[in-house]
Amino acid sequence: MSAFEFLLQGLATAADPMMLLYALVGVTLGTAVGVLPGIGPALTVALLLPVTYRLDPAGSLIMFAGIYYGGMYGGSTTSILLNTPGESASIITALEGNKMARKGRGGPALATAAIGSFIAGLIATLLLAFLAPTIVKVALVFGAREYFALMVLAFVTVSAAFGDSALRGLTSLFLGLALACVGIDQLTGQARLSFGVPELLDGIEVTTMAVAMFAVGEALFIAGQRVQVDEEVTAVRGSIWMSRKDWARSWKPWLRGTFIGFPIGAMPAGGAEIGTFLSYAAEKKLTRHPEEFGHGAIEGVAGPEAANNASAAGTLVPLLTLGLPTSATAAIMLAGFQQFGLQPGPLLFATNPTLVWGLIASLLIANAMLLVLNLPMIGLWVKLLKVPKPWLYAGILLFATLGTIGANPSSFELGLLLAFGVLGYLMRLFGYPIAPIVVGLILGPMAEQQLRRALSISQGDWLYLIQSPIAATLLAIAALALIVPLILRARGKGEMLSQLAAEED
Amino acid sequence: MSVSRHEPPRRRDTAALIVAAGLVVIGAVLLWDSSRLADLGGYSGVGPASVPRVVGVALIGLAIWTAVEAMRGDFPLRAPQNIPPVLWIVAGLAAQLILLNVAGFSIATGLLFAFTARAFGKRNLAMTIPIGIAVSFVVWTIFSQLLMLHLPAGPLEHLVFPRG
Numbered sequence: 156m157s158a159f160e161f162l163l164q165g166l167a168t169a170a171d172p173m174m175l176l177y178a179l180v181g182v183t184l185g186t187a188v189g190v191l192p193g194i195g196p197a198l199t200v201a202l203l204l205p206v207t208y209r210l211d212p213a214g215s216l217i218m219f220a221g222i223y224y225g226g227m228y229g230g231s232t233t234s235i236l237l238n239t240p241g242e243s244a245s246i247i248t249a250l251e252g253n254k255m256a257r258k259g260r261g262g263p264a265l266a267t268a269a270i271g272s273f274i275a276g277l278i279a280t281l282l283l284a285f286l287a288p289t290i291v292k293v294a295l296v297f298g299a300r301e302y303f304a305l306m307v308l309a310f311v312t313v314s315a316a317f318g319d320s321a322l323r324g325l326t327s328l329f330l331g332l333a334l335a336c337v338g339i340d341q342l343t344g345q346a347r348l349s350f351g352v353p354e355l356l357d358g359i360e361v362t363t364m365a366v367a368m369f370a371v372g373e374a375l376f377i378a379g380q381r382v383q384v385d386e387e388v389t390a391v392r393g394s395i396w397m398s399r400k401d402w403a404r405s406w407k408p409w410l411r412g413t414f415i416g417f418p419i420g421a422m423p424a425g426g427a428e429i430g431t432f433l434s435y436a437a438e439k440k441l442t443r444h445p446e447e448f449g450h451g452a453i454e455g456v457a458g459p460e461a462a463n464n465a466s467a468a469g470t471l472v473p474l475l476t477l478g479l480p481t482s483a484t485a486a487i488m489l490a491g492f493q494q495f496g497l498q499p500g501p502l503l504f505a506t507n508p509t510l511v512w513g514l515i516a517s518l519l520i521a522n523a524m525l526l527v528l529n530l531p532m533i534g535l536w537v538k539l540l541k542v543p544k545p546w547l548y549a550g551i552l553l554f555a556t557l558g559t560i561g562a563n564p565s566s567f568e569l570g571l572l573l574a575f576g577v578l579g580y581l582m583r584l585f586g587y588p589i590a591p592i593v594v595g596l597i598l599g600p601m602a603e604q605q606l607r608r609a610l611s612i613s614q615g616d617w618l619y620l621i622q623s624p625i626a627a628t629l630l631a632i633a634a635l636a637l638i639v640p641l642i643l644r645a646r647g648k649g650e651m652l653s654q655l656a657a658e659e660d
Numbered sequence: 661m662s663v664s665r666h667e668p669p670r671r672r673d674t675a676a677l678i679v680a681a682g683l684v685v686i687g688a689v690l691l692w693d694s695s696r697l698a699d700l701g702g703y704s705g706v707g708p709a710s711v712p713r714v715v716g717v718a719l720i721g722l723a724i725w726t727a728v729e730a731m732r733g734d735f736p737l738r739a740p741q742n743i744p745p746v747l748w749i750v751a752g753l754a755a756q757l758i759l760l761n762v763a764g765f766s767i768a769t770g771l772l773f774a775f776t777a778r779a780f781g782k783r784n785l786a787m788t789i790p791i792g793i794a795v796s797f798v799v800w801t802i803f804s805q806l807l808m809l810h811l812p813a814g815p816l817e818h819l820v821f822p823r824g
Binding site (some may be wrong): 325 | 662675679683690693707708709712715716720722726729734736738745749750756757758760769770772773780781782788795799807808809810
């Protein structure tokens, strides 16, 4: 069957009334949580994971898809109306979008972000659908060494290539890898780093760690600030509809943003931010109204917002076809798959095509629902933006602990949540990035297994790892991604890299 | 941090040195733990102890690098922290952890809720604790009765839903 037929079949799965309901609940919850100030898509997905625990796999993943896209949408609303980006990928949107809102053009800013996200999500999801079978075909010939090389590349790009310090990125990554060693060794069954504590034999739950890092760590960090700033919500005045001129100025940036964002998300190269920066730079160069940039240019909202969503769909390419999460959000989604014993990757396309294609199709449906849902309900989202901080964070911690308790109602698990929360606080305080530790924890065991498998095949010959052209190329790129930024930083050109920092996703 | 370059040379960063020491400890624990594993590498030559060993050595290496940066004062400046609110949240989480299986989800989480709100400026615990317990109870009802999640029940939950 061709990708097109699979997609149609997927649409049939996703159009089941129950599935539609799951998708609707997912996008609504995702937007509602994503819109809350200071909550990015990674935390949105982590907080809402428990809602899906008791559903069947298909329903749960479809709701998840809705939550993911909804969280992305919600973030853009926050940055336009509050100037506090809930996620690092929305920084650029805040730059021009908030200026537009202050000038009374908040409506068109929200509209161009919503429609741009819709178009980008539509094109990118279709690209995902048509690319996936090809990549799966390539991935089927991948052996252990190619997977190992891919994972090394993901480690390097997530930790060391961007951000303001390779030292802190790598430290965060290796802490994650150290935590990944805890538990029973997959190949020999020996207990590692469990210190006789039976709860540790199963290893450390990725969701507990992610929720602790993002929710508890962030709450502690915000509480610890001496100066508490209460951001003012800019009211939406005038029409929310875009004028003919707004449309004319928006459609090209939407398309350009999509085609900039998608490949960047699809490469194992970290978060969505990079695409938004590049799109912003492109729009600034191509615009006929350069004087408006920095004062609320609509192109500066349309392009980056499209790039943001396209790259969010792009991250699903390596996640679904290779089982490789390249952002913290994707790492948590992978944990969502694993709770049903599902391992994303080329095999899943063969063993459970209904599920995979249902998921891809439901992304299209979620995307359409968001467009319908988002603009008319803007008044409700604005109300959510005004939730006072004490209730906001009390609620965040309530749901953060609810997720952990729901998965495993033990004091030990809550103790881990507290300990990792404090670790997350300290890491924020000292400027360590959070994404590498989460990706290290989830990818560590997979990378170890592939490495050991590869070396078993070669009977301990390490050169085997670089004797396949694909693996050698991937490892060479990883080495470059590690070394080149180090040289750039040593020459004092690090500022550019730290601007591209992948903070939350 | 470009600002710091204009200041007189920064002194060594004691807190960052403590971070480096912590990394050494974690690295050492990994090495110690892997040393007592039977290394069944088989013919791959790589056994269960190999990866922890590499990670342990890497962490110690990163600790040395951290120490060098700390001595040169290269770490980013940290904003002074307001410690009491942080402790309130930690206390809330600890209270929930201790009370969860004794007093049930709603009471334990209600305390967490109230302590967190206090950390962010709602100081009146006599008001926030009942609010917290009420909110947590609603959440408990939705998740345990509708979504079938196993959340520990206590006296309050048993009072309203005698069958749990």
